[in-house]
Amino acid sequence: MSVPLGYYLMLGGVLFCIGLCGALTRKNAIAVLMSIEIMFNAAILNFVVFWYYLHNGALTGQMFALFAIAVAAAESAVGLALVISVYRHYRSVDVDEMKALKG
Amino acid sequence: MNIVFLTLSAIMVLGAVLAVTLRNLVHCLLALVVFFLGIAGHFFLLKADFLGAAQILIYIGAVAVLILFAIMLTRNISGTEGGRSSLGGAWWLGVGLASSLAGMMCVFVRRSELVTKLPYGATEEGVVKEIGKLLVTDWVVPLEIMAVLLTAALIGAVVIALEEEKKR
Numbered sequence A: 001m002s003v004p005l006g007y008y009l010m011l012g013g014v015l016f017c018i019g020l021c022g023a024l025t026r027k028n029a030i031a032v033l034m035s036i037e038i039m040f041n042a043a044i045l046n047f048v049v050f051w052y053y054l055h056n057g058a059l060t061g062q063m064f065a066l067f068a069i070a071v072a073a074a075e076s077a078v079g080l081a082l083v084i085s086v087y088r089h090y091r092s093v094d095v096d097e098m099k100a101l102k103g
Numbered sequence B: 001m002n003i004v005f006l007t008l009s010a011i012m013v014l015g016a017v018l019a020v021t022l023r024n025l026v027h028c029l030l031a032l033v034v035f036f037l038g039i040a041g042h043f044f045l046l047k048a049d050f051l052g053a054a055q056i057l058i059y060i061g062a063v064a065v066l067i068l069f070a071i072m073l074t075r076n077i078s079g080t081e082g083g084r085s086s087l088g089g090a091w092w093l094g095v096g097l098a099s100s101l102a103g104m105m106c107v108f109v110r111r112s113e114l115v116t117k118l119p120y121g122a123t124e125e126g127v128v129k130e131i132g133k134l135l136v137t138d139w140v141v142p143l144e145i146m147a148v149l150l151t152a153a154l155i156g157a158v159v160i161a162l163e164e165e166k167k168r
Helices: A005-025 A029-054 A060-090 B003-021 B025-045 B049-073 B088-111 B128-136 B140-167
Strands: none
Touching: A005 A029, A005 B003, A005 B088, A029 A060, A029 B003, A029 B025, A029 B049, A060 B049, A060 B128, A060 B140, B003 B025, B025 B049, B049 B128, B128 B140
């Protein structure tokens, strides 16, 4: 396999921006969380890509990606619990309606 | 360029775009699963087989099901509340910001000397045993911290989700 590193980096960047676009434009809090998952995965892909292209026989990059996956899983569990809590409170998961702290 | 890389990337980008644009949240989730599978495929392609398996187990097995539960619990299957913001200007602002950032990233990657870098030497197949050994030797402290973090997240998620019912 001989794909140069640059293409993988561009792929990661494009995926991150797709996730960013979703996080900025979606109204549903669960959809925003899904977009954040896309951004997380783009970052993890970048970890693995840099490991594959620049490692010196060490597995540090893979371990880093593994821990990043675990942190992302914890984040999504807490995030979805928050969404459910917000839904109980407001009867809606629309991020535009969560304005109790609005000044 | 490698045909497998191109196909996988095209499927993945399509999945990601559908996941952020479709109006029905369950359809979004299915597109997201396609995206996760594409990422796992890329991990296998990059000889990180353990990570690929972990990706499938954690993301498709756990996170996707968790999101599905959240969608069901918040009764948004019809997707009437999902979809785009009603403000046309704000929507285009988000898309414009993200696409300009993507363009800038591509330009910077093209300009750097990393762009033509080829993989480092021969990567040995099957590093699962090695990862297992490292996890209980050099990486045992991060592993334990991760265990504490996951326990805290588990308890936190339960407490947050139960809070409202206790008050009333």
